Amino acid sequence: MGCGTSKVLPEPPKDVHLDLVKKVEPYTGYKTDIYKHFIKGDGDAIKSAIPSPPRHTNPHVEQAEPRKNRVAKYRAKFDSRVTAKYDIKALIGRGSFSRVVRVEHKATKQPYAIKLIETKYREGREVCESELCVLRRVRHTNIIQLIEVFETQERVYMVMELATGGELFDRIIAKGSFTERDATRVLQMVLDGVKYLHTLGITHRDLKPENLLYYHPGMDSKIMITDFGLASARKKGDDCLMKTTCGTPEYIAPEILVRKPYTNSVDMWALGVISYILLSGTMPFEDDNRTRLYRQILKGKYSYSGEPWPSVSNLAKDFIDHLLTVDPSDRMTALQALKHPWVVSMAASSSMKNLHRSISQNLLKRASSRCQSTKSAQSTRSSRSTKSNKSRRVRERELRELNLRYQQQYNA
Structure with a gap:
């Protein structure tokens, strides 16, 4: 995303x-x-996964051999x-x-x-x-x-x-509609997987939309949790506390930021962030400045302002509130989340209003904004690098001139 x-x-x-x-x-x-x-x-990088349009001229034979x-x-x-x-x-x-x-x-x-x-x-x-x-x-x-x-x-x-089947939010953008009921179907599958992991003593530690993939392109595809590069598996006899600081900034739980020992409840915080994005296309905590972002997370303050939140049910918001709780002991477990009335009823009492337009617009706006800030950062780094190269070239030229004067004086 x-x-x-x-x-x-x-x-x-x-x-x-x-x-x-x-x-x-x-x-x-x-x-x-x-x-x-x-x-x-x-x-080498893959430049494209889409075949080029057919050419009217014959392909060059000499290009085939190196490939x-x-x-x-x-x-x-x-x-x-x-x-x-x-x-x-x-x-x-x-x-x-x-x-x-x-x-x-x-x-x-x-x-x-x-x-x-x-x-x-x-x-x-x-x-x-x-x-x-x-x-x-x-x-x-x-x-x-x-x-x-x-x-x-x-x-x-x-x-x-x-x-x-592609990433979760790519599918949402491509779809023509997305309701709270659709959101609960997605969350049920993810929660089932997370509950299973936690039962085995495994904490994923990097749950985010990019790591939730559809198995195939069909409408009936299941969601799969991927990327266990940061996962922690508790061995028999170990306590359940972890201490390593890791994760993706916008999804990191408060207890990790204050470097306190933590449990698998950090996955539930991340699921709260995912649920918030799933229903709005926006982030509960977001700032380009890492320090300000972490301050937001530590305070646990977020809002339900802007579209499409007025159309989202109070039950859905209650579900998010019980996950984005700063105190991990007050946070829902995966089993409790699966038993939440909003999930159990498949949002039956919620408005079936199509949230797709607002979610898609917000997702695309955020993607565009992040791309621009990435390009800006790369441009700044490039500018700094250029300045550094210039100053190095100036120093080298001065050194050459000094060396030349020394040789002229020595030869004289």
């Missing part, structure tokens, strides 16, 4: 960012595979056990120590995602072990499923379900 959302990562290890499949284009069948010409070499070489080179990076079972189709994501590719099972033609993680680096190895520890334990219809794992000395290949 928007451009370049930053993430607060766990303190140990530092500067590690491993993304699960966050967004993939809908799979349209292997006979019309839109990815087949877009396999890129390691380090074949790149494809061969990229596939050669995979362990032979993987390529014996799966056809490598496209690079669809990347992290600091990982690549995510779309593959097709050779026998069944079923599409999957493979996350290739470089474990020769200590940080990559630690995060990989943590993620596998979680994914190997879970099996739930609303949680992305680990299918199998291939391990080598320097890499781990995690074969996972491929969610092709």
